[in-house]
Structures are given as structure tokens and as C-alpha cells.
Amino acid sequence: MxxxxxxxxxxxxxxxxxxxxxxxxxxxxxxEEVERFADQFGDILDYFETLEEVPEVERETDLVNVxxxxxxxxxxxxxxxxxNAPETEDGYLKGPNVS
Amino acid sequence: xxxDHNVFITEETVEGAANGPLADRTVAVxxxxxxxxxxxxxxxEMLEDYVPPYDATVVEKLKDAGATIxxxxxxxxxxxxxxxxxxxxxxxxxxxxxxxxxxxxxxxxAAAVAAGEADLALGSDTGGSIRNPAAFCGVVGIKPTYGLxxxxxxxxxxNSLEQIGPLAPTVEEAAALLDVISGPDPRxxxxxxxxxxxxxxxxxxxxxxDTTVGVxxxxxxxxxxxxxxxxxxxxxxxxxxxxxVEEVSLPSVEHAVEAYYVIAMSEASSNLARFDxxxxxxxxxxxxxxxxxxxxxxxxxxxxxKRRILLGTYALSAGYHDKYxxxxxxxxxxxxxxxxxxxxxxxxxxxxxxxTPPFAVGDSLDDPLQMYLADANTVPxxxxxxxxxxxxxxEVDGGLPVGVxxxxxxxxxxxxxxxxxxVEN
Numbered sequence: 270m271x272x273x274x275x276x277x278x279x280x281x282x283x284x285x286x287x288x289x290x291x292x293x294x295x296x297x298x299x300x301e302e303v304e305r306f307a308d309q310f311g312d313i314l315d316y317f318e319t320l321e322e323v324p325e326v327e328r329e330t331d332l333v334n335v336x337x338x339x340x341x342x343x344x345x346x347x348x349x350x351x352x353n354a355p356e357t358e359d360g361y362l363k364g365p366n367v368s
Numbered sequence: 369x370x371x372d373h374n375v376f377i378t379e380e381t382v383e384g385a386a387n388g389p390l391a392d393r394t395v396a397v398x399x400x401x402x403x404x405x406x407x408x409x410x411x412x413e414m415l416e417d418y419v420p421p422y423d424a425t426v427v428e429k430l431k432d433a434g435a436t437i438x439x440x441x442x443x444x445x446x447x448x449x450x451x452x453x454x455x456x457x458x459x460x461x462x463x464x465x466x467x468x469x470x471x472x473x474x475x476x477x478a479a480a481v482a483a484g485e486a487d488l489a490l491g492s493d494t495g496g497s498i499r500n501p502a503a504f505c506g507v508v509g510i511k512p513t514y515g516l517x518x519x520x521x522x523x524x525x526x527n528s529l530e531q532i533g534p535l536a537p538t539v540e541e542a543a544a545l546l547d548v549i550s551g552p553d554p555r556x557x558x559x560x561x562x563x564x565x566x567x568x569x570x571x572x573x574x575x576x577x578d579t580t581v582g583v584x585x586x587x588x589x590x591x592x593x594x595x596x597x598x599x600x601x602x603x604x605x606x607x608x609x610x611x612x613v614e615e616v617s618l619p620s621v622e623h624a625v626e627a628y629y630v631i632a633m634s635e636a637s638s639n640l641a642r643f644d645x646x647x648x649x650x651x652x653x654x655x656x657x658x659x660x661x662x663x664x665x666x667x668x669x670x671x672x673x674k675r676r677i678l679l680g681t682y683a684l685s686a687g688y689h690d691k692y693x694x695x696x697x698x699x700x701x702x703x704x705x706x707x708x709x710x711x712x713x714x715x716x717x718x719x720x721x722x723x724t725p726p727f728a729v730g731d732s733l734d735d736p737l738q739m740y741l742a743d744a745n746t747v748p749x750x751x752x753x754x755x756x757x758x759x760x761x762x763e764v765d766g767g768l769p770v771g772v773x774x775x776x777x778x779x780x781x782x783x784x785x786x787x788x789x790x791v792e793n
């Protein structure tokens with residue numbers, strides 16, 4: 270079941286696939302983390318695959334929308350909203366370049 | 369005192385109103401629950417310096433009830449863990465079982481109560497994170513029905529599963545704290561009317577006459593022998609007080625753990641995208657473009673958090689959504705259906721809370737899958753949105769606490785409080 274890194278089993282991502290998912294998730298990993306996750310994910314995903322045994326179940330749809338009146342409410346002041354930002358400028362959040 | 373067990377991440381006293389039902393009580397608040405002006409780290413380096421500008425609804429309610437908050441309790445980072453060893457601020461220790469973990473992820477909250485550093489505590493339970501440390505530390509913990517307690521101000525990990533709930537030395541005290549925090553909140557659209565004028569504390573009568581207790585065989589089979597013996601002794605005691613015990617079957621729970629982790633990790637991968645180092649959180653600096661800066665800032669997450677974000681991202685990615693996430697939702701519906709059917713013939717369900725006594729420090733960290741499997745008895749409750757309580761049921765191996773869990777139909781808190789109180793008498 271749990272082929273590890275040769276790509277023969279699509280449930281067992283190798284280091285390249287771990288790096289790809291980390292890129293998608295925008296989570297920086299060091300090389301050791303990549304290796305460790307590649308080792309562990311095969312077992313964990315194999316285990317998740319036992320969900321194949323779950324029968325189709327009719328889902329009750331008891332969900333309801335909860336609406337409120339579209340009225341202005343108190344909110345944080347600009348100062349409060351900026352208080353935790355690592356960098357601000359002229360009352361705005363300052364972020365990295367979008368490129 | 370607290371340095372002994374690393375119970376608190378931040379020790380700070382916040383006085384409540386002069387009068388109220390909790391006027392003479394001290395409360396430890398899990399560090400993922402927002403407190404105005406008091407830093408709230410979620411046990412993460414990412415939020416090491418984060419100071420919320422507002423109170424969670426439950427914190428407002430604590431203050432209104434006169435409680436004194438004595439600190440922000442240690443926890444697994446963002447609630448991800450079963451031992452409180454993944455905290456960026458160091459592990460908490462189990463005050464009643466030296467060398468053992470206090471359980472998690474609300475381990476600091478349970479340890480605070482067990483060590484007497486707070487009278488009461490608030491935790492949050494996504495897959496067992498109140499009940500697990502309650503069992504490991506020998507205290508009482510309640511996971512309320514989904515929607516009974518407001519999640520406004522709780523830093524989200526997996527919204528569809530988690531609830532804030534009480535930890536206390538006794539069932540009656542836990543129920544009294546639940547009375548304070550439960551009820552509808554216009555700021556949380558998932559809250560319901562039930563619990564608005566509750567009196568759960570008075571349900572702690574210890575009366576189990578004519579109560580039918582169902583025991584799901586699937587939740588007992590995997591437990592350690594010592595744990596099973598304590599569980600059987602508890603059932604015998606309930607029978608001697610007039611309860612009827614019968615076996616029931618919940619075949620779906622065999623798949624609850626994998627369904628839980630797929631759903632929780634998927635929700636986590638989305639929820640934790642807000643930590644970008646711009647509005648709050650550790651900044652990765654502004655070198656490179658947005659994506660690189662974003663990735664850099666998120667290196668501050670600990671390994672368990674990264675593991676869950678990646679697995680959640682993978683489970684939701686193109687080609688895998690139907691294979692993992694959709695099937696997990698099917699399993700969730702099946703679990704709910706199983707519980708519904710069981711409650712047609714019994715009043716409450718009972719099981720060991722945890723299949724083992726508290727783990728030795730360091731034991732579970734190397735094998736994440738083994739750690740996930742330890743939650744087998746608690747996660748079905750979160751998948752089905754039900755209320756459950758963990759009550760101390762004695763000790764094994766010369767002083768290791770064991771907990772039993774009682775589960776009721778939705779909004780049946782009074783029943784599990786009543787049955788739970790019978791165990792402690």
C-alpha cells in the first residue's frame with residue numbers, strides 16, 4: 270500500500286509533491302521537513318483512503334440561512350485595526366510587493 | 369506556582385464585575401480565546417505579540433458574571449495536538465501524573481484546574497480537546513452541543529466542529545460555568561436559542577433512576593485493560609443506582625477518525641490563510657514578491673500546524689476533493705445517522721473518554737498517525753454536533769487518571785450533567 274517516494278502510488282507523495290503542495294499552501298518548509306512529511310504522508314493518506322469503505326448516506330439538509338439587517342454597526346477604529354500590524358504607513362497596512 | 373507545570377502562557381489578572389454567579393471564582397482561559405488587551409498567542413510563535421482589541425463573547429460573559437481571569441492557558445499550537453506538547457511556549461505538564469502529558473489541546477486549562485491554579489477553566493473542543501485533557505488530568509470537561517456557546521472571538525481552527533466549553537473539579541461547577549457562557553449571540557450566526565436561560569447546574573442531582581445508558585461496543589474494544597476495568601466499574605455503579613445498561617452498535621465510528629482529520633485539516637488549511645504577516649502575525653519581511661513574503665512569514669508555524677495545512681490543502685486540491693473531502697462528509701452524515709438511531713433506544717451513550725491513561729512525555733510526537741488514532745472515542749461527537757462530558761472514573765497503575773464519557777442527543781446537556789454527577793457521588 271504505502272510505496273514511499275517513487276511515485277508509483279499516488280497516495281504517497283514524494284518530496285517533490287510535498288514541495289508543490291507547500292507552494293500551493295504558501296508554507297515555507299526546510300529540507301528536513303520536506304523529507305519527514307514525505308515519509309509520513311504516505312501512511313496518513315493510506316489511512317484516509319479507508320473512507321472508500323463508507324457507504325453513500327442520504328444527507329439531511331437542515332441548514333438554514335441566518336440573515337441580519339444590513340445596518341452599520343460599531344467596528345474597530347483604524348488605530349485598533351492597525352495595532353497588531355508589523356508594518357504600517359500613513360494609517361494603512363503595509364504589505365509586500367504584489368508581482 | 370505555574371512555572372512548575374507551564375500551565376499559563378500569559379499570567380495576567382482581569383477583574384470581573386463586583387457581583388454575579390462567579391464573583392468569587394478564578395478562571396483560566398485557553399489562549400485561543402480573545403481577551404481585550406491581553407495577548408492571545410494560540411500557543412504559536414506566529415501570534416507571539418498579538419494583543420486582541422476586543423473580548424470574545426464568552427470572555428464578556430465571564431466578566432459580567434464576576435469571574436476573575438487569572439491567565440491565558442497553555443495549549444497545542446492552534447489547537448492541533450492531543451498532548452499540549454506542540455505549544456511554541458513549551459509543553460505543559462500533568463500535575464497529577466508526573467512525567468506524563470496533560471492531554472490536549474486544552475492541556476493548560478485542565479492542568480490549571482487540576483493543580484488548583486484556577487477554580488475553573490475554559491477550553492475549546494474540536495475533536496476532543498476539552499474531554500481528552502479532562503480525562504488525563506482527573507477533572508470534569510464538557511463539550512457543548514454545536515451552537516450552544518458563541519465562538520465569536522475564538523481563533524478558528526475548524527469552525528464546523530469546534531465549541532468552547534468548561535473544565536472544573538466537579539460536574540456541578542462545570543455546569544454552572546456552562547450556564548454563564550451558553551446562549552445565543554448576534555455575533556455568531558451558528559448560535560441557537562437553547563441555553564439562553566439555562567440552569568444546567570441544578571441538573572447535577574446524581575439521579576439515574578430509569579435512565580438507559582447505551583454502550584457502543586466499538587468505543588470500548590480498543591481500550592486498555594485497566595481503562596476498561598474502570599469503565600465497567602462505573603457502569604456497575606450506575607446500575608446499582610437504578611440505571612439500565614445495554615449494548616448498542618455504531619458501525620460508522622470505525623471511520624470517524626479519518627473523516628474528522630480530513631475535515632479538520634481542510635478547514636484549517638483555509639482558516640490559517642489569514643496569518644500572512646501583514647495585518648497581524650510574524651512578518652516574513654518584505655523581500656521578494658507577495659507569495660514569497662507570505663511563505664516566509666508562515667515558516668513561523670510549528671511542524672504539526674504545517675503538517676495539517678499541507679494535508680488539508682492536498683485533500684482539497686484538484687483531483688482529490690472527491691476522494692477525501694466529499695467522502696469525509698459522507699462519513700460525517702453516517703455518524704450522525706448512527707447516533708440518531710442509537711438515541712431512539714437509549715437516553716445517553718457511555719464510553720471511556722480516552723482508550724489509554726495519559727501518555728508519557730514525548731511518546732506520541734514522532735508518529736502523528738498514532739497520535740491521531742488516540743482520538744477515536746471523542747471525534748465522533750464533534751462530527752455529530754452532540755454534547756458530551758468527561759468525568760473522572762478513578763485511577764489505574766498507581767495514580768494515572770481515567771475518564772468516562774457520556775454523550776446525549778443535541779441540546780441534551782442536562783442529561784449528561786445528571787448522569788455524570790452520579791459517577792462522582
